[in-house]
Amino acid sequence: MSIQSIELEGDECCQPGSTVRGRVVGSRIAGEVRLFWNTCGRGTEEVGVVDRQPLSGDGRFSLTLAEAPFTTQGTLVSIEWGIEWVDDSGDAVDRREIVVSPSGRPIRLARVDEPKSSKSKRVWKWTR
Amino acid sequence: MTARKSGEKMSRGCGMLFGIGWTAFSSIFVAVGLFAFWSGVKTRTWEEVPCKILKFEIIDVVKEDPPFKVELAYRYSVDGKSYTGTQLKAEFKGEEQYEDLAEIEDRIYGGGEGSVCWVNPDDPTDAVLFHGGGDSWFGLIFVAFGGGFVLIGLGLIFSAWREGNPKKAVTEVGDGEADGKLGGLLGCGFFGVFAAVGVGMLLGLVVPTGYRYFAVKGWVETPAEVVWSRVRESSGDDGPTYRADIFYSYQFEGRSYRSNGYSLTGGGGSSGRDGKLEIVEAHPKGKAITCYVNPKQPREALLNRSLGWWALFGLFPLPFAAIGLGGLYATFIRKEKPAGKKAKTGKSDRTPLRIDRSPPSRKGSTVGKRLLHVLGAIAIAAFWNGITSVFVWQVFKGWRDGDSPWFLTLFMLPFVAVGIGLIIHVFYRIVAVFSPIYVVEIGDDTMSPGSRTSVSWRRRGGYGSPRRLSVWLIGREEATYRRGTDTTTSTELFYEESLFETEVSQMMPAGRCRLDLPEDAVPTFAGKHNKLQWFVVLVADVPRRPDVRDEYEIVVTPQGRSRS
Numbered sequence: 001m002s003i004q005s006i007e008l009e010g011d012e013c014c015q016p017g018s019t020v021r022g023r024v025v026g027s028r029i030a031g032e033v034r035l036f037w038n039t040c041g042r043g044t045e046e047v048g049v050v051d052r053q054p055l056s057g058d059g060r061f062s063l064t065l066a067e068a069p070f071t072t073q074g075t076l077v078s079i080e081w082g083i084e085w086v087d088d089s090g091d092a093v094d095r096r097e098i099v100v101s102p103s104g105r106p107i108r109l110a111r112v113d114e115p116k117s118s119k120s121k122r123v124w125k126w127t128r
Numbered sequence: 129m130t131a132r133k134s135g136e137k138m139s140r141g142c143g144m145l146f147g148i149g150w151t152a153f154s155s156i157f158v159a160v161g162l163f164a165f166w167s168g169v170k171t172r173t174w175e176e177v178p179c180k181i182l183k184f185e186i187i188d189v190v191k192e193d194p195p196f197k198v199e200l201a202y203r204y205s206v207d208g209k210s211y212t213g214t215q216l217k218a219e220f221k222g223e224e225q226y227e228d229l230a231e232i233e234d235r236i237y238g239g240g241e242g243s244v245c246w247v248n249p250d251d252p253t254d255a256v257l258f259h260g261g262g263d264s265w266f267g268l269i270f271v272a273f274g275g276g277f278v279l280i281g282l283g284l285i286f287s288a289w290r291e292g293n294p295k296k297a298v299t300e301v302g303d304g305e306a307d308g309k310l311g312g313l314l315g316c317g318f319f320g321v322f323a324a325v326g327v328g329m330l331l332g333l334v335v336p337t338g339y340r341y342f343a344v345k346g347w348v349e350t351p352a353e354v355v356w357s358r359v360r361e362s363s364g365d366d367g368p369t370y371r372a373d374i375f376y377s378y379q380f381e382g383r384s385y386r387s388n389g390y391s392l393t394g395g396g397g398s399s400g401r402d403g404k405l406e407i408v409e410a411h412p413k414g415k416a417i418t419c420y421v422n423p424k425q426p427r428e429a430l431l432n433r434s435l436g437w438w439a440l441f442g443l444f445p446l447p448f449a450a451i452g453l454g455g456l457y458a459t460f461i462r463k464e465k466p467a468g469k470k471a472k473t474g475k476s477d478r479t480p481l482r483i484d485r486s487p488p489s490r491k492g493s494t495v496g497k498r499l500l501h502v503l504g505a506i507a508i509a510a511f512w513n514g515i516t517s518v519f520v521w522q523v524f525k526g527w528r529d530g531d532s533p534w535f536l537t538l539f540m541l542p543f544v545a546v547g548i549g550l551i552i553h554v555f556y557r558i559v560a561v562f563s564p565i566y567v568v569e570i571g572d573d574t575m576s577p578g579s580r581t582s583v584s585w586r587r588r589g590g591y592g593s594p595r596r597l598s599v600w601l602i603g604r605e606e607a608t609y610r611r612g613t614d615t616t617t618s619t620e621l622f623y624e625e626s627l628f629e630t631e632v633s634q635m636m637p638a639g640r641c642r643l644d645l646p647e648d649a650v651p652t653f654a655g656k657h658n659k660l661q662w663f664v665v666l667v668a669d670v671p672r673r674p675d676v677r678d679e680y681e682i683v684v685t686p687q688g689r690s691r692s
Binding site: 016017034036038039041042043044045046047048049067068069070072074075076077079082084086090091092095102103107109110111112115116117118 | 297298299300598600602603605606607608609610618619620621622623624626648650651653655656657658659660665667677685686687
């Protein structure tokens, strides 16, 4: 059974606004590749397709990243980037995760444990 | 994706099992409802056979429930063999209201009905004179309720299945589109149940009673005599209920009639026995009383034409109907955009994700907004306490009538506590209207990491002298998600910096401070369900009043994109 996969030129760390190049490998090159971000974590998942390209015979693609959002890891909200190879019937053939940020690493959001800006008076606290 | 937790697989399995169990349990209600409905309508499939009525006499048996029965006999023939039927309707055991049988008597002797009967093709000895009977309405209600819960169960199964589909492309369903479909299914089930209850009660109970209330004003005052009176007891889920049952006779236009019609609401079944006993003792056998007779249908009569407290009960279905119909409306008009449209937007727009191009949100607390909060708090408190008060009244009546409804009293305690809390919250909101009002200006509300701007504030009105005023820069995550049919929003701060803080009263009415955005500030992300946002927050701690907390959003763009 031949392996169908996405191969990237260069590593998986990309600068915002840059171009991601690569190719798909497999016995049947069909469908399209999509560059997308998606949220994960506590909130309902959202997906944004930033760029897409139908696949030709050689399977090569070139996709342009948006300036934002960055790959982020927060307490409630995380944002990931990826490239997905989708066949003609809409099923995912392969998916590769990439990191999009100026530093080349995911942005980790800290958690403020006891925010002082939202501190309430004790007498009102139970009503808030 | 690597970020998906390994426990998601287990939670999907549990979700599927829960959905299957929920659907199976709800299906029992649907099955019971269908069976009850069928018992009431099955005679419509029977064979119509001519018959002759030999005897039709209404008898009252005061010691039995229901007290009014029919001595009935009719002859019919099937396949040359003669039979005598005695059933009026399927599973007929009698009527609680005399006039229901009087109406049938009129239809037979005055309207020519009763010349045919319906015979069970499988058993010719089983026949009825009229359709109906059984529990067809009860069955329909059960089916409606059960059907709503089955829809919810199917929604849960669909949700779990969708999450577990391994071949699903992430980019095929975007921006909560499948959640939109699931939400529609769940919303239809959940709000459908509310709508069925509310509209059912409105159309089945409130509207007919209201119509009858105005109609009986034209009924004729007529002398009557009590035949018998008793307190009738019925078993209920929360204990027995009692009803005053007074059977009386009267003359109208030269003809004799009998009735046990008491009031528009039927004698008021409730848990208080003493009150009903009082009514019965005031109407002993042989006493001369006054009744009100329908001049168009003299067999209909009442002793009491007023609605009393029942008039308030007429409002009870309104919140259910409003929530149900409003929820169904919101569910079906909500639209989700497919991922494809987002791709077109993404190709031509490389700026940070924002749903619209309008200015950043400002949450300054104007008097208008505070008044809206007051109105909202009043609406919520009125709604909650309005419904709770109906049951509190039942508790009060129970204790007044000496029934000691302990279970209902304890059950209502948390609801009453919430109601009191909501009332207190109304007063809190009213006090907040008069808190100090500030206007905050931000030099540049669109910034890039590492840039600088100024923040100024000025007090515009309100009462009270803050003891502390502070200005903050915060970064906040916000995640919105569904739990069943509820939508919940959670927030967490990922950044907090004090820009200004003072306890000197002269520095509070107006001032200015500097805002330096961190070099590694994450750009603003404002999705539909997930947000990463930055705010300037002004907090004023006012003694004996709610704190002032105003938020002003600043948009953080990627490096090199801020406005000059």
